[in-house]
Amino acid sequence: MSFVDTLREKFKNPIFAAVAAIILGFILGLIWGWGIQPVKWVDATPELLNADYQVEYLRMAIDSFTANSDTALAMQRWQNLGPTAEQRLEEIKTSPGQQNPTEIETFGKLMSAANPPIQPETEESAGMSPLMKYILIGLLILVFVVIAFFAIRLLRPSISKGSEATPAQQAAQHAQSAQKTDYSEMGLATPITQSMTSYVSGDDLYDESFSIESPAGEFMGEYGVGISDTIGVGDPKKVTALEIWLFDKNDIKTATKVLMSEHAYNDPSIRQRLEAKGELVVIGKQKQVMLETETLQLLVTVADLEYGSGPLPPSSYFERATLELAIWPKTDNG
Numbered sequence: 001m002s003f004v005d006t007l008r009e010k011f012k013n014p015i016f017a018a019v020a021a022i023i024l025g026f027i028l029g030l031i032w033g034w035g036i037q038p039v040k041w042v043d044a045t046p047e048l049l050n051a052d053y054q055v056e057y058l059r060m061a062i063d064s065f066t067a068n069s070d071t072a073l074a075m076q077r078w079q080n081l082g083p084t085a086e087q088r089l090e091e092i093k094t095s096p097g098q099q100n101p102t103e104i105e106t107f108g109k110l111m112s113a114a115n116p117p118i119q120p121e122t123e124e125s126a127g128m129s130p131l132m133k134y135i136l137i138g139l140l141i142l143v144f145v146v147i148a149f150f151a152i153r154l155l156r157p158s159i160s161k162g163s164e165a166t167p168a169q170q171a172a173q174h175a176q177s178a179q180k181t182d183y184s185e186m187g188l189a190t191p192i193t194q195s196m197t198s199y200v201s202g203d204d205l206y207d208e209s210f211s212i213e214s215p216a217g218e219f220m221g222e223y224g225v226g227i228s229d230t231i232g233v234g235d236p237k238k239v240t241a242l243e244i245w246l247f248d249k250n251d252i253k254t255a256t257k258v259l260m261s262e263h264a265y266n267d268p269s270i271r272q273r274l275e276a277k278g279e280l281v282v283i284g285k286q287k288q289v290m291l292e293t294e295t296l297q298l299l300v301t302v303a304d305l306e307y308g309s310g311p312l313p314p315s316s317y318f319e320r321a322t323l324e325l326a327i328w329p330k331t332d333n334g
Contacts, residue, residue: 023147047082051091054081058088059099062107066100071110078111085111167202167236171320174198178303178322191299191326197225198322201308202236212296212327221248223291223298223325228258229274231317238308238317240264243277244300244325248293255291255298259283259323261307263316283321297328 033039046057061077064070078085089108096104165173175198184190192215197208209224228243241264246255256278264270265282274280281289285305291298304322307315 019147023144026144026147045080045082046077047080047084051084051088054084054088055091057081058085058092059097062092062099062104065107065110066103071114074107075111075114167200168205171198171200171203171206174200174304174320174322178324181301181324181326183326189328191328192220194324194326196303196322196324198304198320199225199227199239199242199318201239201317201319204235204237206239210325219249220329221246221250221293221296223247223327225323225325228277229260229264229270231264231270232312238312240270240317241274242283242318242321242323244289244291244298244323245278246291246293246296246298248296251294251296253293255293257281257289257291257300259289259300259302259321261316261318263313283318292330295330297330299326299328300324301326 046054049057057077058081061074064077065074081088089104089111092099093101093104093108175196178196178198180194180196193210193212195208195210199206204227207224207226209222211222212220214220223244223246225242225244227237227239228241229239230237231240232238241258241260244257244259248255258274258277258280260270260274260280260282262282264274265280271280281287283302283305285302287302289300291300301324302321303324304320305318306320308317308319
């Protein structure tokens with residue numbers, strides 16, 4: 001059993017599918033948020049610049065104030081530096097460079113008089129502190145690890161079973177190994193399409209369908225088999241009837257017949273429940289059933305049949321059933 005087949009079967013489990021969707025969404029969100037469309041800062045203040053650029057910004061503000069004496073503009077630029085303004089001013093006083101120390105001192109006194117000292121923001125007022133950011137990132141990583149852990153736990157049973165196949169895979173193997181009828185040896189025309197399908201107990205989602213095409217590739221219709229009714233309670237389902245259908249694009253009505261177990265066929269309540277689905281037929285090994293539409297004929301042959309055993313009545317549900325489905329175009333004489 002390949003890894004892809006294992007995943008396909010696992011995705012039939014709603015829990016596994018939900019966990020996989022969460023993991024995939026988390027990964028795609030990270031890719032989108034950090035790679036495709038990362039956050040872009042717009043109209044940010046110099047408060048977010050590194051220390052060297054903040055010093056250069058404040059030097060520019062001092063030179064501008066010295067040149068035009070615009071107190072309002074100087075105050076705005078000072079406030080844009082936030083709580084680091086005083087520290088950057090002290091750095092400039094220590095290393096004035098080509099600037100006049102008197103101009104620096106004048107600018108500093110004006111800002112101190114016009115603006116009370118700005119206290120560094122506490123963790124409560126500064127929004128999310130670096131520590132809180134690390135805690136949040138850690139929690140996100142923890143959630144991802146937990147989700148991945150449970151996903152692996154869900155997947156591990158199927159992987160550890162090695163070559164043990166699921167009911168659906170067992171059914172596919174039975175269908176592939178079953179020998180198709182050579183109708184030409186019986187003097188009959190070769191079917192335009194011929195398929196084998198198997199139901200195995202435990203394949204609760206059993207529903208096979210096939211397309212019908214003419215030799216020229218023209219779509220003519222579809223046909224298939226699915227679960228029609230069950231008996232008893234518990235898992236897996238105890239299938240007691242299979243529904244066969246034939247759709248003809250040239251016919252307004254879909255032909256259907258119901259293959260029933262011997263017990264179901266002889267149970268009036270079950271028969272009454274299934275009569276609306278189509279003609280009721282008791283199943284039997286090598287039994288043949290014909291479905292007809294306006295332009296198509298479907299011959300169903302029960303190639304293999306095995307009833308389940310247990311507390312339920314004998315011959316009441318299928319352990320395994322293999323059907324051969326062959327399609328011919330309907331002749332004028334029927």
